[in-house]
Amino acid sequence: MSEVIRKSIVILNKIKPSEEKVEWSVTEISRELNIPIQTVHRILSCLSEYGFVYRDNQNKRYKLGLSLMELGLSIRDNLSVRNTALPIMEQLSSDTKESVYLTVQEGCDGIFIDCIDSPHLLKIVEPIGMRRPLCVAASKKVILAFLKPVSQNQIIEELVTKGYIPNVEELKEQLTIIKEQGFAISYGETTEGTVSIAAPIFSWEDEVVGSISVAGPEGRFVGTRLNEIIKLTTKSACEISEELGWFTRV
16 A cells, blocks of 8 residues: 555544544644654645645644545445435334444444434434444344355454454354344443344345344333334344345345
8 A cells, every 4th residue: 555545544544533632733643643744744735635634724723524524425325225224214213212223244344324313312322434343232243144154254263363252152153043033132232231133134136235223221122122123123124125125036
């Protein structure tokens, strides 16, 4: 990779907004990344020209520009699974009164690409774009469980190498159960005190392309209501899959 491109990516990742900091000076970026100040200034000037970063002319500080959001939204909006899933997600959230998430795979990770928030004051709010390994939580594990064996094994090997899987046999047992029952359920794997129920979404080629999940506080996912949410989630996943042509696979 070109060194300039690498440094540009490093800088963009560094100035991502957080609760602590939204804007950065050239000096701060240079010091934090140990990149010469002249290099930082030159890269930021180029990125600013194309709208990838924005420079406040009053305080001379930089933040991410709207061109990045435009690119990200164009990818999200062009995902056929999202366009198909959105009305079904809205109905599922209306039926369950819980937050509903759409997750797709990218490499060894699962990424939330859309969400319908619960109407409850006490609810799960995870950010769109949040990325987690496919071995963590129901919405990701259900995708991993339904991948073809070769792809599944390759991903597991890579996640083991990265230190994300302490016990491979235990994970494989979980994936077997998930595949047999057709859905995944996790307790507190992403946020403590919460429950997530997820079901796989398939393409017309019978390939898993994502998952739909319902998440909320553990106290609301008990008894007959838990069973009802499982039924509604798996039903919604089938509806999305059929809209994508999965129903015509036989």
